[in-house]
Amino acid sequence: MKRLVVAGRREPAPAVSAFTDGSPVDGCDPGFSEAVIHWQKKHGRHGLPWQNTRDAYRIWLSEIMLQQTQVAAVIPYYERFLKRFPDVESLASAPAEDVMAHWSGLGYYSRARNLHQCAQRVVTEFGGRFPDDAETLADLPGIGRSTAAAIAAFAYGRRAAILDGNVKRVFARVFGVDGYPGDKPVENLLWQRAVALLPVMGVEAYTQGLMDLGATLCSRSKPGCAACPLADRCAALQAGRVDELPMRKPKKSIPEKQATMLVVIDRNQVLLQQRPPRGIWGGLLSLPEITCEVTDHELAFAQTLAPFGVVKAAERLPGFSHTFTHFKLHVMPYRVTLSRRLHVAGQSDHVWYQAGALAAAPLPAPVKKLLLSLFT
Numbered sequence: 452m453k454r455l456v457v458a459g460r461r462e463p464a465p466a467v468s469a470f471t472d473g474s475p476v477d478g479c480d481p482g483f484s485e486a487v488i489h490w491q492k493k494h495g496r497h498g499l500p501w502q503n504t505r506d507a508y509r510i511w512l513s514e515i516m517l518q519q520t521q522v523a524a525v526i527p528y529y530e531r532f533l534k535r536f537p538d539v540e541s542l543a544s545a546p547a548e549d550v551m552a553h554w555s556g557l558g559y560y561s562r563a564r565n566l567h568q569c570a571q572r573v574v575t576e577f578g579g580r581f582p583d584d585a586e587t588l589a590d591l592p593g594i595g596r597s598t599a600a601a602i603a604a605f606a607y608g609r610r611a612a613i614l615d616g617n618v619k620r621v622f623a624r625v626f627g628v629d630g631y632p633g634d635k636p637v638e639n640l641l642w643q644r645a646v647a648l649l650p651v652m653g654v655e656a657y658t659q660g661l662m663d664l665g666a667t668l669c670s671r672s673k674p675g676c677a678a679c680p681l682a683d684r685c686a687a688l689q690a691g692r693v694d695e696l697p698m699r700k701p702k703k704s705i706p707e708k709q710a711t712m713l714v715v716i717d718r719n720q721v722l723l724q725q726r727p728p729r730g731i732w733g734g735l736l737s738l739p740e741i742t743c744e745v746t747d748h749e750l751a752f753a754q755t756l757a758p759f760g761v762v763k764a765a766e767r768l769p770g771f772s773h774t775f776t777h778f779k780l781h782v783m784p785y786r787v788t789l790s791r792r793l794h795v796a797g798q799s800d801h802v803w804y805q806a807g808a809l810a811a812a813p814l815p816a817p818v819k820k821l822l823l824s825l826f827t
Contacts, residue, residue, distance in 0.1 A: 483625070483684070484650035484657050490680035491660030496667075500529055502659075507581035507606035508539045514598045515566055518615075519559055522666065528557050540579055543570040551734050552813035560733055565593025585611035604658045612645035613658055614638075617665020623697035624669060627686030631698050706778040711748075712738040712818070714768065714825065715756060715787045720803040721822060722759060723812075731775060732815045736804070738784070752787060759801070760789035773817045784821060 496502070499522065501513035512532065516525045532553050536542040542550065547567055554563035569592040573581055581602065582588050588599035597618075600611035614622075619632040622641050630637035650657050668675040674693060676682050687696045715722035723736040741751045753762045768784040804812060806826045809819065 483648050483681070484653075486680045486684075487660040487664065488650065488653045488656045491656045491663055494678075495656075495660050495663040500526060505606055507583075507602060509533070510605045511569075511581060511594075511602050512566070514601050515562055515593060516557065518562060518598065520557060524557070528554070538579075539570050539573050539581070542567065543574040547734060548736075548813055552811060555735065555813045555819065556816040558816070560735060562593055564728065564734055568592040569594065581606065583607040583609065585609060601658060601662075604654050608655060610649055610651075610654045612642070612649055613661065614642055614645045615662070615665075617669070618645065618661045620671065620697050621661060621665050621669045621681070624687035624693060625681050625685045627690065627692070627696065629696075629698060631700050633700055705774075707781060708778055709781050709783070711741045711751075712782055712784045713741070713752065713755065713787050714738055714784055714822070715759065715789065716806075716825070717760065717789050717792050717803070719806045721806060721809070722756075723802050723804045723814075725800045725802075731780070735813050735815055736802070737815055737818050739801070748785075752785070756787065756789075758793065760792040763788045763790035768821070771817055771821065773815075782817070786825070 499513075501509050504510065513525070513529055516529055516532075535549075535553055536545060545567070547564075550567045551560065551563055554560065554566075557563075572591055573579060582591075583603065583606070585596070585599040585603040588594055588602055589596050591599075594602070597613045597615050600609075600613045601615075603609035603611050604613070616632075619638075619641055622628060622644055623632055626644060628637065628641065628644075632638055632641060664679070664681070668679045676685070676688050676693060679685070682688055685693075687693045713722075722739060724739045726732050726735055726737050728734050739755060741748075741755050749762070749765070752765055756762055764787070766786045768786055770781065770783045772779060772781045774780075806822075809822050809826065812819065814822070
């Protein structure tokens with residue numbers, strides 16, 4: 452198969468795969484990709500920390516961090532993470548708690564666990580070099596089809612389609628796609644559209660341009676339609692449906708849960724417990740908890756903390772709430788003091804943590820905020 456040469460380097464010709472092969476979608480605009488590429492080169496983002504590189508490690512790290520997180524929030528985490536883990540080998544060999552500590556506050560902690568596992572697989576299975584095709588990349592922990600395509604495009608110039616939330620919004624508006632994009636039938640149609648629109652050349656600028664359009668001009672609220680290079684072909688704009696598309700997820704009542712957290716402070720140390728690897732805040736350190744269904748809090752405190760000391764007093768602290776993807780958590784914290792501290796073996800998931808080290812501890816953001824407020 453012949454390969455195309457662009458600007459002094461080889462660029463892959465269209466690949467025949469599940470990621471790039473597909474039947475044309477009726478109504479696809481052949482000038483769509485050209486308009487996106489031209490706009491990106493002139494008006495798109497070019498100075499982000501993970502741009503202007505072919506380093507697959509840096510590109511992969513940024514793409515994982517950018518999943519469900521805004522660019523402005525990602526940049527400081529990305530820079531700190533790279534300083535501690537400059538390459539995939541250093542990340543793969545690092546202790547899990549160190550990785551979680553550097554991710555703490557960025558949210559969606561399964562990403563950090565998958566990040567660590569992915570780095571280990573890249574080192575052990577691929578000799579420290581990320582695969583250069585989207586299919587293989589998508590099989591690694593935490594990557595998935597769209598992220599794999601972005602890594603393949605930016606690191607290796609591969610021709611593969613992306614479809615993140617921003618791109619779904621662009622497609623839904625430009626092509627007047629009804630239905631919630633998260634529903635599988637609608638998403639499948641959008642994937643067909645994404646594959647059909649791929650340009651033969653300039654895939655990096657096209658991929659970045661779609662991301663930039665969705666993040667800047669084609670935003671959910673107050674989109675900049677007047678400056679959009681796709682305005683003259685945008686079905687939503689012509690039909691006055693920009694605010695309507697893409698259709699929002701049908702509203703469902705969000706379950707609410709209660710938790711009581713114990714802030715046990717003794718000798719300028721706080722008692723922390725490592726959470727299970729799965730579930731909310733998986734793998735992070737947090738505060739010991741008791742169920743809120745108990746009627747005798749004093750007895751529950753004493754029983755929960757029996758391995759660590761004798762409870763002297765408990766003081767109710769201001770509560771806080773935290774919203775997760777599928778539920779809202781209401782936390783009632785109590786500051787607990789001990790009359791006597793015990794040193795009991797066999798509590799490997801608990802640790803007495805120095806107050807001065809809490810700022811760098813792998814703690815959930817709201818828990819860290821609470822603890823830091825008590826020691827400042």
